[in-house]
Amino acid sequence: MNPQPTAEDKAATVIQCAFRQHLARRELARRRQERREYQDEMEKLQKEAYLALVRREQEAARRQREKEEAEERARREELQRRRRLLEAAFEGDVGEIRQVLKEVEQVMTREGVGFDNDGKARRLQRRVAIVECEDSHGNTPLSEAAAGGQATAIQLLAELGANPNTKGAFGRTPLYRAAFGGHLEAVEVLLKIGADPRVYADDGSTPEQL
Structure with a gap:
């Protein structure tokens, strides 16, 4: 037969229950604090990530x-x-013709075009392109000089x-x-440089006829 708990036993049980409740409340409070800190940290990180994204997009x-x-600017300068x-x-x-061509070479140097075989080929291509440029009527610099x-x-x-032998205005x-x-x-x-006197203009006439 189990003895009845004494007053001291009951008091101890009450104290133990109160202590366990106290520990449980402290643990709950700690977890809640950790959760708040975690949420605050996540919110902070999300804000930082958003701001970083905005900065990257702005940049x-x-x-x-x-x-x-x-x-x-380069297009206007080229024109x-x-x-x-x-x-x-x-x-x-x-003198002005040579100056324009010199500027084209300088532009290509700034663009990083070198003087190896590939660079020389690109420079030649660019030089020929500007020498063969056209006005609004299709006339080239050589045609204008003529x-x-x-x-x-x-x-x-x-x-x-x-x-x-390029054709410009009116062919x-x-x-x-x-x-x-x-x-x-x-x-x-x-x-002397190979111009063909037999090329027809739009009206059917040729340089030879002129």
Whole structure:
């Protein structure tokens, strides 16, 4: 037969229950605190991640904007060089023609184009491209030089790779324009560099007929 618990036993049991409840409340409070700290930390990290994402997007947008602005500046500068080249060719300003070509070389150097075989090929391609540029009527610098009767400019542009048989406004070749303007020396130079006097213009006439 089990003895009845004494008052001391009951008091001890009450104390033990109270102590366990106290420990349980402390553990619950600790866990709640950890949970709040975890949630706060996660919220902080989410905010930091969001801000980092916004900064990356802003930086990417800035770089894209700067790239587009640089490309637009380069496009305007290229158009300006072409206008200068066309005007210099018509006026026979050989110094300006050489200056424009020098600027093109400098641009390619800034772009990182070297002087190895590949770099030389790219430079030649770029040089020929600007020498063969066209105005709004399809006339090239060589054609403009022919129209202006500028024999020296014609010879220089030909040495740089210009085609003497391009067709511009009204289907007229450089030789046609030189003949139309009565520029005999220009006609002679054009014939020497391979201009064809038999090429028809849009109206059916040829430089030879002129």
